[in-house]
Amino acid sequence: MAAVLSISVAATAGAAESSSSMQAKVVDGQVYVNSKDLVKALGGTGQYDAKSGTFHYKGSEAIPKVIEKVSPSVVGIIGKSTESQDGVTSDRYNLAHGTGVIIRSNGWIVTNAHVVDGLIDPLVVTTDGNTYKITKTYSDPLSDIALIKINAKSLKPATFAKASQTTVGETVIAIGTPISFSLRNSATVGVISGLNRGVEATYRLIQTDTAINPGNSGGPLVNLKGEVVGINSMKFSAVGIESMGFSIPVDTVQYIINQFFEYGKIKRASLGLQLEESWSAIVGLPTDDPLTITGVLSAQAKKAKIKEGDVLYSVAGTRVSSVVDINELLKTYVPGQKVKLLMQTDGDIVTRTVVLADRADIQGDEDEQFTVDEDQ
Structure with missing residues (x-):
């Protein structure tokens, strides 16, 4: 007897809720499905052991795979700054750093405007340890988006998600350079807490409980498909406030990128x-x-x-x-x-x-x- 089996997999840490249907057979009251179809639906790996007559299934390791996929598209940005950590101007150079996301293989990178504005002799460090000077910078403080260029080839650009497909409760991963430049490509995991937040910004933001620490600015917030849903920009930090970070959604990021590429400035x-x-x-x-x-x-x-x-x-x-x-x-x-x-x-x-x-x-x-x- 032929049948169609529908399954729904509940969301767990590192796995988004999903549903799927596949062909099935009913024999003596038992439902049988093709193992390849089942593994594909569940998102893991499986192998049949003929000797023992058992099928071994290993669940999906979504988060590690996403980090492995996206990390080559994430860079560290470092330079000298005349502004000290408490915002007071100093005659002595202090180092400042942030994160960026490769958007084109020929060296174009998106980051936050506040990461690169005021930096002296800024450098970009890719995941393979290579260091590049920034040759061109477009900066738009109103959106807090900047576009920078390095002389490099064959870089791995990130993939951008569709803003309309981003949902509250979705598992997301932030990758960046928190606190110290030695912590490049650190990853933290959380969920999207809210969308369309009009918080101290010109445009609406994504709210997330993913840990976004100093140095994560300009880095990607990615979904479990490895797609960038936002560029991390700010967080609220005060006594009694926890896990409240904000990212610039991809539609705003693309708007600014397209303006700079088409006009060389923002025609707002x-x-x-x-x-x-x-x-x-x-x-x-x-x-x-x-x-x-x-x-x-x-x-x-x-x-x-x-x-x-x-x-x-x-x-x-x-x-x-x-x-x-x-x-x-x-x-x-x-x-x-x-x-x-x-x-x-x-x-x-x-x-x-x-x-x-x-x-x-x-x-x-x-x-x-x-x-x-x-x-x-």
């Missing part, structure tokens, strides 16, 4: 408005409260007859309640494009069409400070 679209969030949005309560316009910064916004005191409900048909909402939405636009804004002005609900400005061109926006350095 802006409404040209200064906005105030509601109290509910500021403290993180679920809300559909609109934003209040407290300043009109760009000539394009002034031309659209937008003024202080107006209320903003939606951008391009999408409801917005925070500045981060708008920043995320505008990642799909470039300066010069037009968007429609649903607003309230003088008590009337109106639609305004505004030409998006380049944030770098808006006078008074001191946060927009992306840099390009060559031949450091």
Whole structure:
């Protein structure tokens, strides 16, 4: 009698929950499946011993295999810094270090902006122990993403996951250079604690309980497929706060990388408005409260007859309640494009069409400070 067997494997440490179906046979009330199909579904290895008539199965070692797969794509970054550990400027050079992820075999690496900004004579060390000078740096402090270049060939680039497939509770691994440069390619394991966190950042972040220590910045957060889901960026460290780290999701990382490769800079679209969030949005309560316009910064916004005191409900048909909402939405636009804004002005609900400005061109926006350095 033929049948189809469906199995579900519960998540354990280092293994994601999965389900699978396979052909089966029922003989005398017993269900039999092909051993190769079963091993494939469970993710381990198996071998039949004809002498003993037994089948030996060994469970999947997902985490060690992922670390082995990803580690060659992870580098250490070290250099001199005039800023001491407590943030006080010193005349004496101090060493600072972080982590990076290889994204192209010809030497392009992504890391955090705060890892490379201010470094003097920075060096990149690959897993095979080779050392390279950084020849070019693109840095964007607003996203905390930097792109660096070394003169190397045949490097192993990491694989990026799809942001839409990242889920809360998923097992993830952080690989980096914590505390000391001698601890390169250290790995820690945890789960994704939350998505779309608007915490002290221009864009939304991934929250994780994976240990992210000083020096892990710029390193990958990877899933059990060995795909990068985020670039580790920051952690909250205080009495009573534990296991709260944050990573920049891959869609934001790719957005910044693509901008630098295509334009050599960040063409960041802006409404040209200064906005105030509601109290509910500021403290993180679920809300559909609109934003209040407290300043009109760009000539394009002034031309659209937008003024202080107006209320903003939606951008391009999408409801917005925070500045981060708008920043995320505008990642799909470039300066010069037009968007429609649903607003309230003088008590009337109106639609305004505004030409998006380049944030770098808006006078008074001191946060927009992306840099390009060559031949450091």
